[in-house]
Amino acid sequence: MEQAIQFVTAHPILSFAWVGLLVAVIFTTFKTTLSKVKEVSNSDVTRLINSEEAVVVDTRTIDEFRKGHIVGAINLTPTDIKNGTLAVLDKHKERPVIVLCANGTSARAPADALVKEGFTQVYILKNGLSGWTADNLPLVRGK
Numbered sequence: 001m002e003q004a005i006q007f008v009t010a011h012p013i014l015s016f017a018w019v020g021l022l023v024a025v026i027f028t029t030f031k032t033t034l035s036k037v038k039e040v041s042n043s044d045v046t047r048l049i050n051s052e053e054a055v056v057v058d059t060r061t062i063d064e065f066r067k068g069h070i071v072g073a074i075n076l077t078p079t080d081i082k083n084g085t086l087a088v089l090d091k092h093k094e095r096p097v098i099v100l101c102a103n104g105t106s107a108r109a110p111a112d113a114l115v116k117e118g119f120t121q122v123y124i125l126k127n128g129l130s131g132w133t134a135d136n137l138p139l140v141r142g143k
Contacts, residue, residue, distance in 0.1 A: 042132055045070075049070075049098075052096050055092045055098070056070045056074065057074050057098065058074065058076075059078050059081070068139035070132065070140070078106065093118055096123060101128045102128050102130060
């Protein structure tokens, strides 16, 4: 214990940074665990699309979307979702909605916004489209 105290007094910035990171990790873990939005794998997405007619919402830019997207995906940017521009999705409120981004890191905020708009089954594709393509799953190009 005495060594820990010596370390903290000798390196206060490093110690505060470590505590800050620990708090951030704990907060993020609890927030994710308690969230109504769940992460799903590629196989779960395939099952949801095939058996429950899930709707895929791709939040990447239109140029990224045109380079390749999941069959039947709807392109809505995070700004569109935040601003409530959801007319194309309103008829799908009771169906599963899978939100994806390029690599799985920026899909949570748009997914949370959809839950606030009344969507009941919202999921995030783990690892985003990069994980989808890494598993050699099909993409549609153009459009």
